[in-house]
Every structure is written in structure tokens, then in C-alpha cells.
Amino acid sequence: MSDAFTREPLWDPRRFPPAAGAPRAVQTTRMLLDPQGYARSLRRRFGPVFSLRAYPYRGALVCAADAAANRAVLTDHERFTGGDAAALLAPAVGAGSLICTPPPLHLGRRKLLLPPFHGARIACWTERVRDMVHAGLPDLLSGDGVPVRPWAQRLTLDVILRVVFGLTDPGRAAAFRHALNAFVGTGNLAVLFLPGPMRRDLGPLSPGGRFHRLRAAVRELTREEIAARRAAPDRARRHDVLSMLLDARDEYGAGLDDAQLLDELTGLVLAGYETTATTIAWTLHLLAHHPAVRDDLIADLDAGSDRLLKATVKESGRLRPAVYNAMRTAAQDTELGGHPVPRHAFVAALFPLTHLDPELWPRPDDFRPERHLGTDPAPYSLTPFGGGVRRCIGVSLAQLEIETVLREILAAAVPEPAGPLEPARLVAVTLVPARGGRVRLRERRP
Numbered sequence: 001m002s003d004a005f006t007r008e009p010l011w012d013p014r015r016f017p018p019a020a021g022a023p024r025a026v027q028t029t030r031m032l033l034d035p036q037g038y039a040r041s042l043r044r045r046f047g048p049v050f051s052l053r054a055y056p057y058r059g060a061l062v063c064a065a066d067a068a069a070n071r072a073v074l075t076d077h078e079r080f081t082g083g084d085a086a087a088l089l090a091p092a093v094g095a096g097s098l099i100c101t102p103p104p105l106h107l108g109r110r111k112l113l114l115p116p117f118h119g120a121r122i123a124c125w126t127e128r129v130r131d132m133v134h135a136g137l138p139d140l141l142s143g144d145g146v147p148v149r150p151w152a153q154r155l156t157l158d159v160i161l162r163v164v165f166g167l168t169d170p171g172r173a174a175a176f177r178h179a180l181n182a183f184v185g186t187g188n189l190a191v192l193f194l195p196g197p198m199r200r201d202l203g204p205l206s207p208g209g210r211f212h213r214l215r216a217a218v219r220e221l222t223r224e225e226i227a228a229r230r231a232a233p234d235r236a237r238r239h240d241v242l243s244m245l246l247d248a249r250d251e252y253g254a255g256l257d258d259a260q261l262l263d264e265l266t267g268l269v270l271a272g273y274e275t276t277a278t279t280i281a282w283t284l285h286l287l288a289h290h291p292a293v294r295d296d297l298i299a300d301l302d303a304g305s306d307r308l309l310k311a312t313v314k315e316s317g318r319l320r321p322a323v324y325n326a327m328r329t330a331a332q333d334t335e336l337g338g339h340p341v342p343r344h345a346f347v348a349a350l351f352p353l354t355h356l357d358p359e360l361w362p363r364p365d366d367f368r369p370e371r372h373l374g375t376d377p378a379p380y381s382l383t384p385f386g387g388g389v390r391r392c393i394g395v396s397l398a399q400l401e402i403e404t405v406l407r408e409i410l411a412a413a414v415p416e417p418a419g420p421l422e423p424a425r426l427v428a429v430t431l432v433p434a435r436g437g438r439v440r441l442r443e444r445r446p
């Protein structure tokens with residue numbers, strides 16, 4: 001158990017926002033089966049700040065579900081701090097990664113990591129990403145009613161291997177793909193949410209043993225890649241993230257050592273691969289189920305505009321954000337929305353609910369990209385990438401990937417439903433379409 005979990009205060013209804021009375025096991029199950037619906041029922045009952053008594057929290061997870069509470073959790077860094085709150089993910093991403101780094105170290109580390117992810121730097125990958133989407137298109141178009149998510153996972157993994165790791169050798173890329181897919185893409189990370197003893201390495205057949213073996217394989221490959229790049233004569237001319245991070249220095253001239261790089265690279269893969277693939281799957285799935293929206297978007301793209309494209313990506317991130325929440329811990333005894341919050345409690349900016357607040361978003365359940373045209377959302381009403389000093393650093397890369405996929409697919413085919421609109425399921429911290437986001441792609445004739 002990490003420090004964050006041992007420090008967590010036990011449940012006391014006088015010290016936490018209101019919670020349902022159902023046992024933890026029942027609340028956990030309801031949350032897993034219907035993450036948006038169950039949280040929404042709690043919000044209706046208790047208002048925008050409430051407690052969720054669910055595993056793995058011994059006390060409760062304090063949930064913030066309107067723009068004011070969302071802003072407080074994401075931006076009031078004196079009261080709500082990040083890093084420790086990601087303790088659950090530390091065995092996967094590495095305790096030294098940015099995601100798990102608390103203040104005051106976090107800000108300096110973030111400054112080192114940000115430059116390679118800047119929009120202008122990422123833009124130089126546009127052609128390469130387009131080529132990768134093109135190469136994958138036949139697989140998607142050939143199926144009749146295919147789940148988009150596994151296809152998009154393969155693509156986003158390849159993009160990360162190329163853009164972040166700078167891998168060009170097909171043999172090494174294949175080895176990485178295989179190891180990462182086994183580690184992340186097969187439900188292996190669910191181990192992190194098992195009770196403590198079940199996470200331990202109890203031999204090769206135990207879930208904990210499997211987790212550690214797969215993790216070791218990924219880290220060994222990453223270590224080799226760092227060593228190879230350190231020795232590469234052409235490093236200064238390369239644009240991949242790893243090459244730039246090897247030369248990054250803070251104001252005291254210090255850079256990242258190999259152990260830090262290893263954790264950062266693992267963290268970047270885990271943060272950037274499933275999230276982007278899930279957003280791609282939701283967007284195509286939603287378009288297939290909203291033919292009028294889809295046809296308007298295709299017409300707009302055909303006319304050379306990207307106005308509706310950007311609005312569609314925003315709307316998909318509103319209605320079905322890939323990440324379920326942004327986590328913090330309370331740095332002091334405090335309050336949120338008029339309710340007490342004890343020091344060290346886990347606090348979640350539960351933006352999938354804020355995104356459905358009818359006061360912020362009229363007819364919140366409708367998929368209507370045009371609501372974003374010519375207007376900016378009210379502050380902290382739309383935060384699929386989190387916010388404040390911990391906002392996602394991969395936004396530009398994710399947007400480049402999502403927009404390129406949509407442009408290329410919609411130029412070649414029209415997504416149509418291949419079954420009912422899928423509900424969301426919670427897998428680790430990602431809200432995924434229950435059956436992978438199935439669509440049927442009808443090829444467009446010239």
C-alpha cells in the first residue's frame with residue numbers, strides 16, 4: 001500500500017461530503033457497470049459535491065461535478081495537490097514519472113518535459129501520422145462491423161513508438177509493440193485495482209506475477225532504447241521526444257538520468273496510448289449513430305474546412321471523455337461546495353458529470369458539435385484533458401492523431417451503426433465503449 005492510501009482518512013460522515021448508504025461492494029459494482037449513470041444518480045441526490053464509497057478507497061472518494069468545484073479541484077493547488085493521488089498507477093507508470101510526482105518537484109520536471117510536446121514541434125509529425133493512418137486503413141475498411149478501439153490502439157501505439165521513442169527499426173518496433181500490448185492492451189492493468197495481497201508476485205501464474213513479468217519486459221526494451229539513443233551520433237538532428245529529453249536541462253543545468261527517463265517514457269506511453277485510441281473509437285461510434293451530424297461533417301471536410309472537425313472532437317470529449325477523472329488529494333482539512341473534506345482524502349474532478357450539467361450544456365445528452373461553433377465553453381465546464389498545472393501535456397499530439405484519423409477515414413468511407421449505441425464501461429481510469437465502439441464503414445465512391 002502506498003503512503004497516499006495509508007494516510008487516507010477513514011470514513012466519517014461528519015467529515016466528508018454526503019454519500020449513499022449502500023455497502024462499498026455495491027457502490028463499486030454499480031460504478032464499474034454504469035460509471036456515468038451511477039455517478040449521475042448520486043449527483044442528482046446530493047448535489048455537485050458528494051462522496052463515493054467505493055473500492056480501493058478506505059474512506060471515500062470526494063467527487064466534484066460542477067464547474068465551480070471542478071475549477072477548485074483542478075486549480076487551487078494549495079488545497080488540492082496531484083502526484084500522490086496517482087499512487088494507484090505508480091506500479092505501472094513508475095513512481096518517478098511526472099504523473100506520480102507531487103509538488104514541489106512536479107513543476108520543474110514538467111518544464112523539462114513540455115517542449116517536445118509543444119504544438120509547433122508536434123506539427124512536424126503531421127505527414128508521418130497521416131502515412132501511418134493510411135497504412136492502417138485497409139484493415140479497418142475490410143471488416144463488416146468492426147470495433148474501432150483495437151484498431152485505434154494499434155495506431156496510437158505505433159504513433160507513440162515513432163514520435164516519443166523515435167523507433168524506426170521495424171524489428172525493434174515489433175518487439176516493443178508486442179511487449180506493450182501484452183502489458184497494457186490485454187486488461188493486465190486491472191491488477192492495480194485488486195486488493196493488496198493479490199497484486200503481489202506469487203509466481204508466474206498469479207496476476208501479480210504476470211504483471212511484474214510483462215512490466216519488466218517493457219522496461220528492459222525501454223532501457224535498451226535509451227542507451228542506444230544516448231550513443232546515437234545523429235541525436236541533435238532528431239525530432240522524437242526521447243532525443244530531445246536526453247538533451248533537456250533545467251535552470252541549474254541538470255538533466256534527466258536513465259532511471260528518470262525510464263519512468264517518464266513508461267508514463268508517456270501509458271498516458272497517451274489508450275486515451276487517444278478510446279477518443280478515436282468514441283468519436284467514430286458517435287458519428288455512425290448520428291447520421292445528420294456525420295453528413296454535415298463530411299460535407300464540411302469535403303469543402304476544405306476544419307471548423308466542424310474541431311467542434312466534433314470537442315463534443316465527443318464532452319459527451320464521452322476518455323479519462324474518467326483527474327485525481328488530487330486534500331493538502332489540508334478544507335471544504336468543497338460547502339461540505340467538509342478531511343486532509344489526505346482523495347478528491348476527483350469528475351468532469352464526465354460536469355460535462356453533462358444541463359445548466360452549462362442545454363440538452364446535455366445530445367451529440368451536437370455545432371454547439372461549440374463560434375463560442376468558447378464557460379471556464380471549467382469542458383476539461384477532458386484536466387486542468388491547472390497538471391493539464392495533459394499530450395493534448396497537441398492527441399489532437400493531431402484524432403483529427404488525422406477522422407479526416408482520412410471520412411474521405412474514404414461513411415461510418416454507419418453496427419449495432420446499438422454502446423454504453424460506457426470503466427476500465428482502470430478510462431471510459432471505454434462497452435463493445436469496442438463498433439461501426440460499419442461504407443466505402444465512398446468517387
Ligand code: HEM
Nearest residue numbers: 099271272275276279323326385386387390392393394398
Ligand atoms: C485523447 C487523449 C488524451 C486524453 C483524453 C488525456 C487526458 C489526460 C488527463 C485527464 C490528464 C490528467 C490531468 C490533470 O490531472 O489535471 C492527463 C495527464 C497527462 N497526460 Fe494525457 N490525455 C491524452 C493523451 C495524452 C498523450 C498523447 C500523452 C503523451 C504522449 C499524454 C501525457 C500525459 C501526461 C504526461 C500527463 C500528466 C501531466 C502532469 O501530471 O503534469 N496524454 N491526460
